[in-house]
Structure formats: C-alpha cells, structure tokens
Amino acid sequence: MTIKIYNTLTRKKETFETLEPGKVRLYVCGPTVYSNAHVGHAMSAMVFDIIRRYLEYRGYEVRYLLNFTDVDDKIIARAKQSNQDPFELAETYIHEYEQNLADLNIKPATFNPRATQEISQIIAMISGLIEKGYAYPIDGDVYFRVEKDKDYGRLSGRKLDDMQAGSRIAVDDRKEDPMDFALWKAARPGEPQWESPWGAGRPGWHIECSAMNLHHHGEQIDIHGGGNDLIFPHHENEIAQTESLTGKPFARYWVHNGMLQLHGEKMSKSTGNLITIEEFLTKYSGDTLRYTVLNSSYRSPLTFTEEVLQQSQKALERLQSAFKPASPTAGGVSPADLETLEKQTGATFDHFIASMDDDFNSAGALGGMFDLVRVINQTRSLGATQTQLEPAQRKLRELTDVLGLELLATSSTSNADPFIQLLIDLRNQMRADKQWAYSDMIRDKIKDIGVILEDSKDGTTWHWG
RNA sequence: GGCGACGUGGCCAAGUUGGCAAGGCAAGGGUCUGCAAAACCCUCAUCACGAGUUCGAGUCUCGUCGUCGCCUCCA
Known part of the structure; x- marks a missing residue:
C-alpha cells in the first residue's frame, strides 16, 4: 500500500516517496503574529497535524517545521499603534498561538523557526541570489528578478504576461519588472532593522521561509504546506528564491488546505470576518472543530456554521x-x-x-x-x-x-462522585417504591447541574452532559 | 480581465482506473423502558442544468447558470 498525495505543483495525486527512506521533511507556513489567531489558522494547523499524525502512524519519522513570521509591516504597524515594542508584540502572540494549538490537541512541531532568528541565513541567501544575477539592490532594497527565473509562475499556473501587476496596488517604478518582489527592505527610522551589505533593513515577506528551510531542512524537502491563499505569491516566490539559488527542486509535494468559510466567505484577519480560537473554545471543544475538519476534504472550502x-x-x-x-x-x-x-x-x-x-x-x-x-x-x-x-x-x-480526536470520557472522576452516587441510590429506592414524581424531579434537577442519568435493566449510569 | 476549485437527499459530506450513490446530523415509524435518555431495527437521493462520448457516467468532453479562492496582506 502506498500513500497518494495531491500535489498542487502538478495538480495530480502522486505516489508519496520521500527523499530519504522512512523520513519526512515537512514544512508548513505558520502565521504572521500580529494579532489573535482565528479558527481558519486552527483549521490549517489541524489539517497538517492530522497529516503529520498519519504519516507517523504509517511509520515515518516526521521532522515538522512550523514557522512564525515575527517581523513584517503589520507587526510594526500594530506595535506603533499600541505603543509597544514590535518584538514583544510578536512574542505575545507566539505564546498565545502555541497555547491555542495545545488547547486544540495539535502536537507541537519538531521546531518553530522564527524570521528574526534567521537573519544571517537570509542575508546569505540574498547575497547568493545577487551573485547569481537573480536579485538586484536599489537604494537599500533588494528585489528578486522574476524575468530571470524562467519557471516563475509554475506553482500557481500563471504567466507573467497574464498578471495584472499594479491593478490594485501602485507599482514601484524603480523595479525592473512590476512583478519583482522584495527580498530585503531598507530600514525606516524607528523600525526593527539589521545590518546588511545593502545597509540597515529587514527581510521581505517570502525570504524567511526559504532561509528557514535551507537552514533547518536542507536544499530539498518532502512536503511544503500551507493555506491555498499562500500559493500566490508566497509559495511561488519561495520556489523562485530557493530553486534559483540551489538549482534543485525545492519541495516534492506542495499541499494546500482550503479556506474556512464563515458567513459564506473566507475567514480572514484583514477583513475582520473571523472568530478567534479563544472565542471558539468558550463555546465548543477542540474535538468539535477537529471533527468538522475531518469530515470534509482538507482541500475543499470548509463550511463553518x-x-x-x-x-x-x-x-x-x-x-x-x-x-x-x-x-x-x-x-x-x-x-x-x-x-x-x-x-x-x-x-x-x-x-x-x-x-x-x-x-x-x-x-x-x-x-x-x-x-x-x-x-x-x-x-x-x-x-x-x-x-x-x-x-x-x-x-x-x-x-x-x-x-487526534480526544473523545474525553464524558464521565470524569471528581469529588462530586460519591454525592451523585448517593442521589442515584436514593432515587432508585424511590423508583422501587414507584415514587415517579420525586425520582423524575431528581433526574431533572441533577441534569441542570450537568449530570445525565440513564436507566437500564442493569442499573443506572451517569455522565457529565 | 486572467488563473484555479467547486455545485451529491432538509443540513454537512465521501465517492478508487466510468458499472446499479459511504457515513454523520435532522425527520418519521418500531423495539426496550414506569416515563425520559441511550442503544438497537426500519424508512428517507439518480448526483446544478443542457448536450455529447459509451453497452453503461455523479465519475470523461463541450456549453449554460451559480458559488468560492487567488491575481494586495492573509492559514
């Protein structure tokens, strides 16, 4: 028996073969930590938790990296707004996210790399790309030269000519091509920055994932995952950066989960159409979400009502x-x-x-x-x-x-147990005397406290409801 | 405008290489039970629409309608 995985790159199900027998190098794009994680993030994390658990069950040793993008425009903006240190802000949300995952019975990744801890690798990568002619600096920024990458667009299935660059955002005319994207951004006053050959600055959005993979997994990995909203431009750009530098195929299988649909639309941070994980867990269990995720294909949009x-x-x-x-x-x-x-x-x-x-x-x-x-x-x-x-x-x-379903026993031991048992015994005495009104009253009242009684021939059982 | 995914019973949803449509929820009937609950048994679809390929299509091709995602930050 072999495992088949749908590969976004080929748009086909393919037989799963790892680079190294019995070992899986798995990388999943985690969140940009500038606010509370929502149920859509939870869904994605859960999908890959399930995949990871299954691969392990099938005997693979899975090395699972889940990253945190902890420096970017939004974090900086948010920090400014609330007069906070951007690093502290990111740290806060990373902790919260890890707690969220634990609450949802999602196994911790083998390692959680962070953008800010990969700066030297990022700089090395960018330097390599410049040397090879795949990138160019301008005024302290560094851009990737998409024109030079003849494969560009192959993951998302688009051609440079088809894309309406600048249709929704002003084109920076210093760039050689409108589709060129930033690898490095020149520092602005008061923002997090690191020294680099191009002056002080910070990494662009996509480069950190390439650098982390290269650093912690190597030039090639087995599975690269994330939400399908990351296919373009994020994953497309990761491929461009990594493969242009190494000259080798980056990830063998690109796996993308569908979007969680709230009110008929994608749950999304930027539009505010969301329910945070914390909020969700005040009403439902992690199992409830997990079951909902399990009950449909991970690649399809998830009906969330x-x-x-x-x-x-x-x-x-x-x-x-x-x-x-x-x-x-x-x-x-x-x-x-x-x-x-x-x-x-x-x-x-x-x-x-x-x-x-x-x-x-x-x-x-x-x-x-x-x-x-x-x-x-x-x-x-x-x-x-x-x-x-x-x-x-x-x-x-x-x-x-x-x-990954917990199915926690609905009956748990607590020091209320003897009292509940006492009530059951009393009630069964009443039932023996056919005092139905009183015995029913006990059943009703105890239900209000959360204890469900079930009578059968063999006696009465109870569980927390 | 470009690229992609999808449209299965009241709701969610699965469906290997085309061969008489899983499962869950809800609903109706029944068994059990003092009643209730639970459990068990039974009932409940021709797969958006139209055309085509085929002995045979939910499953392939074309068209129509509709929904969603990406092309900007996004899991």
Whole structure:
C-alpha cells in the first residue's frame, strides 16, 4: 500500500516517496503574529497535524517545521499603534498561538523557526541570489528578478504576461519588472532593522521561509504546506528564491488546505470576518472543530456554521457511544456474533488505511469508523461482555488517536462522585417504591447541574452532559 | 480581465482506473423502558442544468447558470 498525495505543483495525486527512506521533511507556513489567531489558522494547523499524525502512524519519522513570521509591516504597524515594542508584540502572540494549538490537541512541531532568528541565513541567501544575477539592490532594497527565473509562475499556473501587476496596488517604478518582489527592505527610522551589505533593513515577506528551510531542512524537502491563499505569491516566490539559488527542486509535494468559510466567505484577519480560537473554545471543544475538519476534504472550502458545529458535536457523541462499557451482568455473546464484530473491526481498519492513504481522505475514514461503532453497539446490546468488546474498542480508539480526536470520557472522576452516587441510590429506592414524581424531579434537577442519568435493566449510569 | 476549485437527499459530506450513490446530523415509524435518555431495527437521493462520448457516467468532453479562492496582506 502506498500513500497518494495531491500535489498542487502538478495538480495530480502522486505516489508519496520521500527523499530519504522512512523520513519526512515537512514544512508548513505558520502565521504572521500580529494579532489573535482565528479558527481558519486552527483549521490549517489541524489539517497538517492530522497529516503529520498519519504519516507517523504509517511509520515515518516526521521532522515538522512550523514557522512564525515575527517581523513584517503589520507587526510594526500594530506595535506603533499600541505603543509597544514590535518584538514583544510578536512574542505575545507566539505564546498565545502555541497555547491555542495545545488547547486544540495539535502536537507541537519538531521546531518553530522564527524570521528574526534567521537573519544571517537570509542575508546569505540574498547575497547568493545577487551573485547569481537573480536579485538586484536599489537604494537599500533588494528585489528578486522574476524575468530571470524562467519557471516563475509554475506553482500557481500563471504567466507573467497574464498578471495584472499594479491593478490594485501602485507599482514601484524603480523595479525592473512590476512583478519583482522584495527580498530585503531598507530600514525606516524607528523600525526593527539589521545590518546588511545593502545597509540597515529587514527581510521581505517570502525570504524567511526559504532561509528557514535551507537552514533547518536542507536544499530539498518532502512536503511544503500551507493555506491555498499562500500559493500566490508566497509559495511561488519561495520556489523562485530557493530553486534559483540551489538549482534543485525545492519541495516534492506542495499541499494546500482550503479556506474556512464563515458567513459564506473566507475567514480572514484583514477583513475582520473571523472568530478567534479563544472565542471558539468558550463555546465548543477542540474535538468539535477537529471533527468538522475531518469530515470534509482538507482541500475543499470548509463550511463553518453553527449548524455544522452542532452536527459535529452529535456525531462525536455517537463515536463516543462505542466506548461505553458492556453491562457488568452481561452473559456473553455467541461466537458468530463475535466473529461479526471481529470482521467489522478488520474491515474498518482496512477502510481507514485505504481512505487515509488516498490523499488523507479523513471523511471516508470516518464513514468506516461509524460502521464499527454500530457493530460494537449492536454486540453490546446482544449481551457481549467487556472482554468481548474490548479488542474492537481498542482498535477504534487507536484510529481516533491517529486522527487526534480526544473523545474525553464524558464521565470524569471528581469529588462530586460519591454525592451523585448517593442521589442515584436514593432515587432508585424511590423508583422501587414507584415514587415517579420525586425520582423524575431528581433526574431533572441533577441534569441542570450537568449530570445525565440513564436507566437500564442493569442499573443506572451517569455522565457529565 | 486572467488563473484555479467547486455545485451529491432538509443540513454537512465521501465517492478508487466510468458499472446499479459511504457515513454523520435532522425527520418519521418500531423495539426496550414506569416515563425520559441511550442503544438497537426500519424508512428517507439518480448526483446544478443542457448536450455529447459509451453497452453503461455523479465519475470523461463541450456549453449554460451559480458559488468560492487567488491575481494586495492573509492559514
């Protein structure tokens, strides 16, 4: 079995082969840290978390770099506005972002490079590009010469001639070509700056990712990821810079996630059409977002509405239902029934691998998992013992772990437990005496506190609701 | 204007090389239960529209309509 990945560069699904057997060099463009991260960032981080987890599950050693762009126009502008030091501002949002990711059960990257920590590498790269004739300095700025790069536009599928440079932003007429982009920006007074052969200044937007990759991964990497809004110009320019310098293909697979749609439009920092991760988590769990992400293709736009989130919550509860233990008094189930369960466990596993191997088709994988949920619940209903249920439940848990779903047990131990149990015992005494009004009242009132009671032949169970 | 993606039941959504349309939510009916909840069983689509290729198309080709993304900072 082989993994297939959709490659933006070729617009086809391709068989996944790594540069080095068993090892994956993965780089994902993280946020520019000038404000609170929103759910769109979370989606992207989650998509690559899922990809990373799956590759690891399939036996790869994944070296995962997620960068922070911690110096740029917006950070500087924002810092000025609030009379803050730009580095401190960036630092604050980096910490917040890392906390957000942790709250969403996103595994930390192997390493988080930052633009400001790569300045010497950036300067070295730019010098190399100038030497090779791919870049030129003007008044302390340095620009990349797109004309010299004959492949330019190959990732985004556009030609220089087709692009309406300056259609929305004034063209700087000092540049040789309107599409030339800044590698280095001359310092303005009061702004962060570093010394360079072209005078004091700071890096342009795209160069830091090229430099970080070169520095921490090497000249070539396996997977380069990010939102599909980065395809042009960001990733296009990364390719131009890196390949012009090294003369080698940069990333083998370019993987892009679709945009999260809020109110029918892309969630976006600049337009203010957003919900921050923090806000989101006051209402929903990280699992709810993760399920929503998993339930559709990572490459498609993600429908993000209250209704969809509620549906995800319900679906998670159903997934969770498979993990309910067998009744302690269960008498066991026939070998035939057990075989049905075993077969479904195997089928679900095979389906999971086949789906995920196919460009990380998590929605398909989930579909198969629900088939197992049903059979587990069926088998339990038929009277299976916990020992009989256990292997199937364990396999299902293994798969939900791969997807990064936490499925926290709805019942958690707390020091309220003895009191809840006391109420249940009292209520069951009342039920034995057919005092329905009082027993129902207890059930209603305790529900208001968040405890759900469920009666069955074998007794009463409860969980936090 | 250029480039690209997409349009599957009330909602979300999957769909390998074309061969009688996964799954979840919601809804209706039933089993169980004092009731409720949970669980289980049953029911619920011809795939935007039109034309074409084919023995056969959601799956290929062309056209129409619609939605979204990029071409400016953006995950």
